[in-house]
Structures are given as structure tokens and as C-alpha cells.
Amino acid sequence: MTYCIAIKTNNRLVFASDSRTNAGPDHVSTYSKMFKWGVPGERQFLLVSAGNLATTQAVVETIERDMKESAAENLLNIKYISAVADYIGRISLEAQNKNNNLGMMAGFNAESTFILGGQIGTEPANIFMIYPQGNHITCPETTPFLQIGEIKYGKPLLDRVITDKTTERDAVRAAMVSMDSTMRSNSTVGPPIEIQSYHINSLQPGKYKIFSANDPYWQLLSSNWAEKLLEAFLKLPELPDFPSDEPELTSVATSTQTQSNFK
Amino acid sequence: MTYCIAIKTNNRLVFASDSRTNAGPDHVSTYSKMFKWGVPGERQFLLVSAGNLATTQAVVETIERDMKESAAENLLNIKYISAVADYIGRISLEAQNKNNNLGMMAGFNAESTFILGGQIGTEPANIFMIYPQGNHITCPETTPFLQIGEIKYGKPLLDRVITDKTTERDAVRAAMVSMDSTMRSNSTVGPPIEIQSYHINSLQPGKYKIFSANDPYWQLLSSNWAEKLLEAFLKLPELPDFPSDEPELTSVATSTQTQSNFK
Numbered sequence: 001m002t003y004c005i006a007i008k009t010n011n012r013l014v015f016a017s018d019s020r021t022n023a024g025p026d027h028v029s030t031y032s033k034m035f036k037w038g039v040p041g042e043r044q045f046l047l048v049s050a051g052n053l054a055t056t057q058a059v060v061e062t063i064e065r066d067m068k069e070s071a072a073e074n075l076l077n078i079k080y081i082s083a084v085a086d087y088i089g090r091i092s093l094e095a096q097n098k099n100n101n102l103g104m105m106a107g108f109n110a111e112s113t114f115i116l117g118g119q120i121g122t123e124p125a126n127i128f129m130i131y132p133q134g135n136h137i138t139c140p141e142t143t144p145f146l147q148i149g150e151i152k153y154g155k156p157l158l159d160r161v162i163t164d165k166t167t168e169r170d171a172v173r174a175a176m177v178s179m180d181s182t183m184r185s186n187s188t189v190g191p192p193i194e195i196q197s198y199h200i201n202s203l204q205p206g207k208y209k210i211f212s213a214n215d216p217y218w219q220l221l222s223s224n225w226a227e228k229l230l231e232a233f234l235k236l237p238e239l240p241d242f243p244s245d246e247p248e249l250t251s252v253a254t255s256t257q258t259q260s261n262f263k
Numbered sequence: 264m265t266y267c268i269a270i271k272t273n274n275r276l277v278f279a280s281d282s283r284t285n286a287g288p289d290h291v292s293t294y295s296k297m298f299k300w301g302v303p304g305e306r307q308f309l310l311v312s313a314g315n316l317a318t319t320q321a322v323v324e325t326i327e328r329d330m331k332e333s334a335a336e337n338l339l340n341i342k343y344i345s346a347v348a349d350y351i352g353r354i355s356l357e358a359q360n361k362n363n364n365l366g367m368m369a370g371f372n373a374e375s376t377f378i379l380g381g382q383i384g385t386e387p388a389n390i391f392m393i394y395p396q397g398n399h400i401t402c403p404e405t406t407p408f409l410q411i412g413e414i415k416y417g418k419p420l421l422d423r424v425i426t427d428k429t430t431e432r433d434a435v436r437a438a439m440v441s442m443d444s445t446m447r448s449n450s451t452v453g454p455p456i457e458i459q460s461y462h463i464n465s466l467q468p469g470k471y472k473i474f475s476a477n478d479p480y481w482q483l484l485s486s487n488w489a490e491k492l493l494e495a496f497l498k499l500p501e502l503p504d505f506p507s508d509e510p511e512l513t514s515v516a517t518s519t520q521t522q523s524n525f526k
Contacts, residue, residue: 152448153418153419154419156419156444156445157496159447160492161493161496169501169502172505173499174496184422184423185415185422195505197505207505208505217502217503221499225496228495228499229492229495231495232491232492232494233420233436233437233491235491236440236484237487238432239432240480242460243472
């Protein structure tokens with residue numbers, strides 16, 4: 001499984017991805033799910049992926065080969081970031097169909113989902129989720145983030161924290177805490193965790209950091225969040241009195257209590 | 264969708280369930296997913312369900328009819344709580360097969376999953392998750408809770424808070440916060456929320472409360488948790504310096520940056 005996050009604030013695109021590719025007991029391996037390409041001063045792209053690893057690798061290879069061979073459509077000549085999403089959707093679909101046509105067994109799933117972020121020249125920066133079907137969506141302004149893979153454990157925090165005014169520092173920490181909660185509840189998402197922060201309009205790659213499982217800051221953040229969460233929980237308002245425990249023993253021994261219905 | 268939680272501490276079984284049965288825009292309706300039966304001083308049972316509503320209703324009706332007709336096996340004469348789980352698994356499977364045999368269209372799913380909790384006489388109290396296949400599991404001692412339905416959004420908090428030593432007050436609040444996080448991130452889980460707390464060895468039904476969407480305590484808990492969570496987040500340790508933003512412009516304009524691999 002996988003968990004990737006892309007956050008779009010007023011001045012940053014912050015991407016985070018885990019690296020666990022197989023959480024079976026014999027073969028836990030890591031593989032980077034974050035890919036970056038760009039021409040400084042001209043265009044920058046960030047891609048994270050979830051799903052079939054063969055499809056992902058085929059897509060990445062095609063992207064790089066198309067640039068090398070100066071294909072009619074490639075990352076170096078496409079003019080709009082949404083057109084790049086279309087292009088990646090098309091090659092993803094081609095890679096899946098190629099695998100699906102090999103006469104695979106039932107249950108085989110070649111699908112991959114991607115999040116693309118980036119900026120081309122003076123066009124606005126944006127992030128897109130590219131579905132296995134090849135089409136794509138961007139995020140709503142009110143909840144300016146996208147997630148792929150094992151998204152649910154880490155969503156409540158993002159829902160509460162992320163707005164378009166979130167600072168880079170908070171966006172990175174929110175991504176890290178969301179990732180930490182997911183790893184704690186699901187062993188198929190695992191370190192190292194890669195974080196990339198693109199400064200909108202810089203057209204430079206931006207900041208990048210990879211956190212291993214024993215990174216001191218990651219461990220500090222994780223233990224600190226666990227403590228603070230528990231502390232916050234223990235300070236919640238007192239429960240009101242529930243209807244009295246152990247009601248009067250008026251029932252006959254063989255009667256059954258029926259369900260309490262809504263009032 | 265649905266979200267139900269069952270927590271087993273040293274002296275309590277705490278159950279919580281939502282009531283949303285259809286979150287389509289035209290037909291959001293509510294239906295209690297919590298059922299209780301018992302003979303005070305002798306036996307107590309709690310059941311929550313997720314999945315096909317027709318299967319759930321068929322199971323509940325069969326349970327009640329079997330008691331009324333004093334069937335060979337019914338809630339009033341079974342001797343062990345795990346045997347009650349077997350019994351419910353069997354009638355659930357029968358209800359599903361009946362529906363599946365009606366020649367339904369493809370995509371129809373009659374499955375229901377249940378959590379049963381309770382106690383019979385001097386036997387230990389326990390909770391069981393009953394799968395659609397009719398078999399069942401109990402919870403591990405280290406994470407003494409079970410969840411069914413839309414379980415992921417609300418799991419990280421339970422993972423951090425619940426142990427077998429958790430007080431009733433904390434178990435109820437943890438269930439409420441877990442439910443609140445789920446409702447905030449997923450509109451197919453909704454109020455009213457029912458909470459039942461059974462005092463182990465009391466053999467009495469215990470405490471029950473139903474919280475509507477505008478319940479003052481629920482609203483207080485929800486807003487207080489949102490505030491405290493944000494506060495905890497904003498006090499997390501400062502991010503270390505990321506490798507410098509905007510690197511030296513040494514690249515030639517047409518070069519592409521390749522992916523940073525793990526070090």
C-alpha cells in the first residue's frame with residue numbers, strides 16, 4: 001500500500017510520500033514514489049504515485065524517454081500543467097492496457113493513481129489527481145489538498161488544519177503528522193518518507209528532505225504528537241451524567257428488553 | 264455507510280453506533296444500528312451492525328422470533344457468549360443466502376458484519392466481530408476494541424488512547440471523538456449517535472444515551488476537540504532546516520533533474 005499527500009497553499013506546493021511497496025512479512029521493500037523533473041527558471045514538475053508498481057515504472061520511463069527523444073508531446077514542450085495531467089493520464093492508460101492485454105489471471109489490477117503538481121512559466125501552479133482511467137481533477141479551494149493510497153487514517157488532521165493560508169512550515173508538519181498517524185494504524189505504509197516543497201513562481205525545484213524511520217526529528221514529532229494528542233484528549237469536557245446505571249429490578253426474569261428507539 | 268465501535272476494558276463494554284443509512288442527497292435517513300436484549304441478573308447482549316440493512320433486520324427479527332418461539336437455540340438458552348456469536352453468524356449467513364438466491368442483479372451485496380458484546384452468568388464478558396461468512400474473532404488484549412463500517416478515519420485516536428485500563432469515562436469520550444472525526448471526514452456517517460456502557464459482572468443493561476446532532480455536550484466536545492487538536496498541532500517541535508531552497512543555477516536550461524534517490 002501507499003500514502004501520498006499533495007498540499008497547495010497560496011505560495012507552496014508541498015508533497016509527501018511513503019516508500020513501502022510490499023508489507024508481506026518476507027519481503028518488505030522500499031521504493032521511492034516521488035519523481036521530479038524540471039528546467040530551472042522555466043518549468044517544474046512533481047509526481048507521486050499509488051497502485052501497481054509496474055504501471056508506475058512504465059509511466060516514469062515513458063515520461064523520461066519522451067523527453068530524451070523529443071516526442072511531439074513531452075514534459076519539456078507541453079504548455080499547461082493540466083495538459084501534462086492529460087499526457088500522464090494517457091500514458092498511464094496505455095501502460096495499464098498493455099499489462100491488461102497480456103492475458104493475466106483474474107484479480108490482477110494494473111491500475112495506478114497519480115498526483116501531479118507543478119508550474120510552467122507564468123501559468124498558475126496547480127495540483128491534479130490523475131485517475132487510472134486517465135482523467136483528472138484538481139482540489140477544491142476550501143480543502144486545498146489531494147491524497148492517494150491509504151488516505152483515510154490521515155485525513156481528519158488535514159481536514160482540520162489545511163487551508164490555502166497554511167504556512168509552508170505547517171503544511172510540512174501536517175503532512176508528516178498525517179503520515180505518522182497512517183503508519184501507526186496501518187503497517188502497509190512505511191518509511192522512509194520524502195517531503196518536497198515547491199515555492200510557487202520560483203520555477204526552482206525547492207526544498208527536499210527524506211526522513212528515515214530513525215530520523216531524530218521524525219521521532220521527536222511522532223512522540224510529541226502522541227503525547228499532545230493524549231493530553232488534549234484527557235482535558236476534554238467532562239461527560240454529562242448518563243441515565244442511571246443498573247435500573248430498578250422490575251423486569252420479570254424471562255422478559256427481554258427491546259431496543260431503545262430514537263426519541 | 265456506518266461506523267460502530269466496541270471497546271472492552273477491565274470493567275466495561277462500551278458500544279457506540281451512528282445512524283445514517285443512506286447519504287444520497289434525496290434520502291438521508293436514520294435507523295438505529297444498536298440492539299439490546301437481556302435478562303437482568305442472568306444475561307445481557309449488545310449487537311451493532313454494518314452492511315446490508317435488510318440482512319440486519321432479518322437477523323434481528325430471527326433473534327427475537329427464536330426467543331419468542333423458544334427455539335432449540337436462542338438468546339435465552341445459549342450458555343456461552345462465543346456460542347451466541349456462532350448462532351448470529353449462522354442466521355446472518357442464512358439471511359444473506361436467502362437474499363442472494365433471489366436472482367439479484369450483479370453488484371448486489373447482502374453482506375452484514377456485526378459486533379456482539381455481552382455476558383452470560385458467571386462466564387467472562389467479551390466482544391466478537393461476526394463476519395458476513397459467519398465466523399467471528401475477538402479483539403486482542405493490547406488493542407481491546409473492535410470497529411465495523413467506515414473504520415479508518417477514527418482508528419488513529421483509538422489506537423493511541425484505548426487500553427484495557429481505560430476508564431469508562433475515557434472509553435465513552437474516545438468513542439465519541441472517534442465518531443466525530445469520522446463524521447467530519449465522511450458524510451455517510453451521521454447522527455444520532457447511540458452509546459451504551461455495560462458494567463461487566465452487573466448483568467444489568469447499563470447506561471445508555473443517544474446524542475442528536477444538536478446535543479449541547481456533543482457540540483461542546485466536537486468544538487473543544489477541534490480547538491485542542493489545532494492547538495496541539497501548532498505547538499509541535501519546530502521543523503529542522505530543509506536543504507536550501509532555490510539551489511545555485513548551474514543546470515543548463517534544457518537539462519532535466521532526475522529523481523533524488525534514497526541515500
